[in-house]
Amino acid sequence: MKKWDSHFQLGDTVTAEQLDFFDKHGVIVFRNFISRGKVNIFIDELKRLEQTWLEEGRDKVNGIPLKFGKDEHGNKTIQRLCFSSLYSDPLHQLLEDDRLKALTAFLGPYEGRIAENEKDGLVINNYINTPNSTFTQMGWHTDAPRDLFLGQKIMPMLNVGIHLDTCPFENGGLRVIPGTHKQGVLKLLFGKKYFIDNSDDNREVGFDLNAGDLSVHDGRLWHRVKQSPKFGEESRRRVMYVPIVTGKYKPKDENSKTPFYHRFTSKVHH
Template identity: 55%
Template sequence: MSNTYVKFNLGSTITTEQQEFFNQNGFIHFKNFIKKETVDDIIQASRQVEQEWIANQRVKVNGIPVKYGKDLNGEAIVQRFAFINQHHSLFSELPRDPRFETLLNLIGPGARLGTEEKDGMVLNHYVNGPESKFTQMGWHTDGLRDIFHGQKLNPMLNVGIHLSTLKPENGGLRVLPGTHKQGIYQMLFRKKYFLDNKADANEIAIIPEAGDLTIHDGRLWHRVAQSSVVGEESRRRVIYLPIIAGRYEPKHENSPTAFYQRFAGLVK
């Protein structure tokens, strides 16, 4: 496939064309999932949660480390919120949108939104400044955690709700189409997990507008490219929420921190 791809509109069902595109490539992009006003409300709500977490010096949420960094003015910010849906009503209401039920059909029977599992609803806040701790993320698959936990690889999709309008120079999500069909060896060893940030000749740049929604298969190799611009223009926010199947495994405040999450410092 070329470095451009088809963007779709989400209706009341997943069309045959949409299902075939997703099956072949392992990702899909829907335009205008939420309105600009809703995007603004979400960003404002995230600032409220951020202020509370900083004031309370919150270190973990349900065993998942909170990732802090510095904003362009040197002030502390939260750069990765896990389970943010449990900390503000707007985020808890968002997954109740009936269109998420439509998205579950990409996996099929038994699929559910993982609002209480894995990392819950995650909000990532990237900004490329002199003191930022979160500007990129190396190549990885989301299915690795199941292997770390000694589990079989259950179906998992990652739903992204994009809160920023990006240009290619803003960095952001890069995917390797079709790699969701790879065998377990390629899933483990195709790239050096999180350490390899190099562009791949076959990668596709996901270039969303604020309010767009993307989905990628948990087995798909992907990375988050660093912005080539700095300062306010580099700021981008995105929400991720898993669609999962298999055994129900909710997290709680006493959940342990997984072994691989102790290496969060590798993820810049």
């Protein structure tokens, strides 16, 4: 298991060097995408949304279930929020950032768009390692079977993570197997046991991620979230995921049905 460093910065367009790197590996990390001040604003928004939704007794948004757990004091928390930018001006404005739109270049010939009201919208994951946490890690998976479940062709998509907590490589976090975004369909479907397999892989890499960094990985890449060896507040990792998708526009609203794959992945999904 190796740690990769990254020196990339994201401007209003992606550079040829960045395109080549992503094409080869299927993953790239950009440093200092947002300021510390912005990070704090987004954490405040996460807390506000969580409190509001808990008070309302909300259990899903636009048909997608929220994921609940408990903090170290036994209080109920939401560990996965979806469509969060539809309920927050600062988060909605974040998705208007031209630098995020520039990332669509990584989809090559496909026309990409930020899926604010498609898939699960802007997801905020709140990982914490406590005895009552339901969200401490996530097994190996790719994002491709979702398309198959929905009877669609596997389309390229980007998972863009905006990191709100500093997570050194040693503290767990995102792990990927570089280059596997180019694997054939059989490897994509059967290369590993989806979500069940949490074991280390000698091909996998991770990064030191700092609050404010941005990571991008191809949805067809094998990836996982490794459990933190720490407990409680020290293990907390909050990451916002912006889906950049291709293909037919499929917006969701409050009448949308819960996709049936959520029954299988309720324990494990990002």
